[in-house]
Amino acid sequence: MFLRELSASLDHIKGVGTELRSAFTHLGVTSVGGLLCYYPRDWEDRSQIVPIRDFQRATVCTVVQVIAHDWFGFGAMKTLKVHVEDTSGQGVLVCFKRPFLENQLEVGKQYRLWGTFFYKYGEIQSSNFEIEAVRDDASKNFGCLMPVYRLSAKLKAGTLRRCMKQALGQYAKPLEDELPAYLIERRGLLPKSRAIRAIHFPASLEELELAKQTLVYEELFYLEIVVAKRAIERRLAPGGQSPDAPVSSLQRRLLERLPFSLTQGQLAALADINRDMDGPYPMARLIQGDVGSGKTLVSFLAALRAAEMGGQAALMAPTELLARQHAENAARLLEPLGLRPAFLTGNIKSSGRARLLKNLALGQIDFVIGTHALFSRDVHYRNLRLVVIDEQHRFGVLQRQAIVEKGDQPDLLMMSATPIPRTLALTVFGDMDVSIIRDMPPGRKPVITHLALQSNETRVYDFVRQQLAAGRQAYFVYPLIEADENKSLKDAESMATRLSEEIFPEYDMSLIHSKLSEEEKRITMENFRQGVIRVLVATSVVEVGVDVPNATCMVIEHAERFGLSALHQLRGRVGRGSEQSYCFLVYADGENNRLSNDGKERLKVMKNSADGFVIAEEDLRLRGPGQIAGIEQSGNIGLSIADLVRDINILEHARADVFAMLEADPELLQSEHQCVAQVLKRAPPFANVAL
Numbered sequence: 001m002f003l004r005e006l007s008a009s010l011d012h013i014k015g016v017g018t019e020l021r022s023a024f025t026h027l028g029v030t031s032v033g034g035l036l037c038y039y040p041r042d043w044e045d046r047s048q049i050v051p052i053r054d055f056q057r058a059t060v061c062t063v064v065q066v067i068a069h070d071w072f073g074f075g076a077m078k079t080l081k082v083h084v085e086d087t088s089g090q091g092v093l094v095c096f097k098r099p100f101l102e103n104q105l106e107v108g109k110q111y112r113l114w115g116t117f118f119y120k121y122g123e124i125q126s127s128n129f130e131i132e133a134v135r136d137d138a139s140k141n142f143g144c145l146m147p148v149y150r151l152s153a154k155l156k157a158g159t160l161r162r163c164m165k166q167a168l169g170q171y172a173k174p175l176e177d178e179l180p181a182y183l184i185e186r187r188g189l190l191p192k193s194r195a196i197r198a199i200h201f202p203a204s205l206e207e208l209e210l211a212k213q214t215l216v217y218e219e220l221f222y223l224e225i226v227v228a229k230r231a232i233e234r235r236l237a238p239g240g241q242s243p244d245a246p247v248s249s250l251q252r253r254l255l256e257r258l259p260f261s262l263t264q265g266q267l268a269a270l271a272d273i274n275r276d277m278d279g280p281y282p283m284a285r286l287i288q289g290d291v292g293s294g295k296t297l298v299s300f301l302a303a304l305r306a307a308e309m310g311g312q313a314a315l316m317a318p319t320e321l322l323a324r325q326h327a328e329n330a331a332r333l334l335e336p337l338g339l340r341p342a343f344l345t346g347n348i349k350s351s352g353r354a355r356l357l358k359n360l361a362l363g364q365i366d367f368v369i370g371t372h373a374l375f376s377r378d379v380h381y382r383n384l385r386l387v388v389i390d391e392q393h394r395f396g397v398l399q400r401q402a403i404v405e406k407g408d409q410p411d412l413l414m415m416s417a418t419p420i421p422r423t424l425a426l427t428v429f430g431d432m433d434v435s436i437i438r439d440m441p442p443g444r445k446p447v448i449t450h451l452a453l454q455s456n457e458t459r460v461y462d463f464v465r466q467q468l469a470a471g472r473q474a475y476f477v478y479p480l481i482e483a484d485e486n487k488s489l490k491d492a493e494s495m496a497t498r499l500s501e502e503i504f505p506e507y508d509m510s511l512i513h514s515k516l517s518e519e520e521k522r523i524t525m526e527n528f529r530q531g532v533i534r535v536l537v538a539t540s541v542v543e544v545g546v547d548v549p550n551a552t553c554m555v556i557e558h559a560e561r562f563g564l565s566a567l568h569q570l571r572g573r574v575g576r577g578s579e580q581s582y583c584f585l586v587y588a589d590g591e592n593n594r595l596s597n598d599g600k601e602r603l604k605v606m607k608n609s610a611d612g613f614v615i616a617e618e619d620l621r622l623r624g625p626g627q628i629a630g631i632e633q634s635g636n637i638g639l640s641i642a643d644l645v646r647d648i649n650i651l652e653h654a655r656a657d658v659f660a661m662l663e664a665d666p667e668l669l670q671s672e673h674q675c676v677a678q679v680l681k682r683a684p685p686f687a688n689v690a691l
């Protein structure tokens with residue numbers, strides 16, 4: 001019997017009746033197998049004595065004698081206090097809602113106690129404790145590692161543990177291994193039946209560790225089977241040949257109309273895309289290219305290809321501001337070629353929206369650009385052939401999946417300026433192809449970055465004034481929209497007033513932030529793009545995508561408050577034209593606003609590097625692997641025990657084993673071999689991973 005086949009109802013577990021069964025349903029547990037896979041979120045080590053004296057170091061786990069009872073509060077609030085002591089000292093148990101303990105805990109008798117204590121009202125108190133009489137028989141709740149489960153109001157810790165023990169007793173023994181025996185041996189894993197027992201009630205920390213490794217490995221093994229399947233099928237597929245013409249005729253026409261030619265990186269990415277789109281499998285390609293490297297244009301060329309093939313293309317951007325900018329560019333560049341682009345957001349007025357949706361469903365729109373509204377339930381495509389996801393790290397796997405599902409296996413093109421560390425990219429997105437644009441459009445001068453102390457802000461403002469006088473434009477970015485209570489930070493609203501009244505009264509200026517309506521944002525951006533507004537005071541809403549080549553100054557105040565990738569993106573808003581651009585990172589390092597070491601490091605990295613890949617690696621080093629953009633939390637792809645970042649070593653083992661197994665015998669992909677066939681049949685949740 002395999003664990004996943006244990007679909008028997010919980011009724012079969014001794015002691016579980018209707019009421020308990022419904023309590024379990026609340027937790028999402030509906031079968032015996034589901035219960036056994038309801039892993040603890042933690043384990044309490046009750047195998048070591050921790051005397052009361054050591055309450056600050058760890059959870060107390062000791063044998064106590066009850067010395068007195070007393071009460072405090074009145075009526076319904078009346079609460080029992082039980083005074084206890086062990087050999088190291090005294091403590092007080094505050095028995096909220098547990099008046100019955102008065103009879104259970106007798107003065108003079110001994111009990112095993114486990115609880116978290118705090119120093120309060122001159123006493124060492126605990127209201128969160130478990131206690132049981134010391135008897136002759138061995139304790140079930142002490143001297144061991146106790147599983148801690150996610151609970152609900154209707155399901156108490158003790159009950160859940162009891163049911164789990166019972167279920168393990170009835171069902172764990174005959175569980176068969178799912179992994180091939182040779183891998184269990186090679187990786188030093190536990191047999192499945194022992195791993196399942198030990199994950200709930202480990203005999204030791206060592207056994208717990210082995211059980212975790214076993215179950216994590218098994219889960220990642222399945223994950224990699226999904227990844228490997230497509231990778232291998234693609235490799236085995238005939239072709240992979242270059243298309244006849246590297247550039248199609250519509251693409252050529254667009255290129256001829258541009259005032260510049262593509263960079264080498266753009267050309268190579270385009271060739272990859274054209275080859276993929278002609279190939280036998282749907283494209284799954286990530287374009288990585290630094291901020292400003294011209295990814296949008298490449299995606300437009302892909303959209304042209306889709307249209308030539310008689311299909312529709314959709315481009316999804318993370319903010320409405322950015323989507324609108326893309327839509328305007330698409331209209332300018334693609335309409336003259338006969339393409340019919342459209343802009344779709346969530347809050348387009350219903351009449352216009354209805355017409356747009358109708359045209360989309362009829363195939364009278366070739367290229368639709370928008371936010372996540374693109375995969376709303378009421379949006380239908382006639383023949384969605386290409387999905388482009390801009391700033392892909394801003395989207396979760398499920399959102400990307402949702403838009404892809406609007407078509408029948410459409411080609412997928414993702415764009416990101418945030419590089420994913422190579423190991424993770426390979427392992428998690430094992431079947432995704434990557435094109436890297438390393439070069440920048442010619443004529444760009446690297447942005448000159450200056451760090452400035454807040455006390456020197458006047459010099460920064462003076463410099464910006466010269467730039468404005470020369471006809472350029474500037475961004476000022478702040479960490480807050482409006483003043484916070486203690487006014488410790490500059491905010492965009494107050495600074496907009498100060499900049500326009502005191503500092504640059506001679507120039508037109510606007511404020512933009514996320515609390516404005518989309519219409520207000522649109523008008524502001526439009527005015528800034530047209531040069532009507534010379535200074536834009538903003539929050540990080542301008543972080544992604546905004547493209548105004550005449551802006552040459554980016555002033556980020558309280559730069560110490562921004563993460564590295566945000567700083568890099570913000571700086572990427574300038575240096576987009578042929579004029580020299582400047583970025584000022586103004587930081588506070590005063591009495592009330594000490595600059596942390598991390599903050600200092602970040603600013604230095606920004607000053608010393610302009611390369612997004614270097615910055616991403618520094619980011620990883622400074623922040624640790626837990627927060628890498630682009631790697632979703634494991635929950636999103638349906639992992640229950642494994643964590644892609646924490647378990648990267650096991651992931652690499654599982655990946656190597658799976659690829660070796662399937663490469664040695666590709667027939668396995670077709671066969672009924674249980675560990676492969678089973679997981680492939682069970683398409684979700686791992687189906688998402690292929691993205």
Ligand code: ADP
Nearest residue numbers: 260261262263291292293294295296297441547
């Ligand atoms: P990103 O890769 O950050 O999304 P964009 O697509 O916004 O970059 O492009 C930045 C700017 O560079 C745009 O104004 C675009 O028109 C321009 N651009 C793109 N490709 C080239 C090129 N080959 N030569 C000159 N300018 C280009």
Ligand code: MG
Nearest residue numbers: 295296390545
């Ligand atoms: Mg972009």
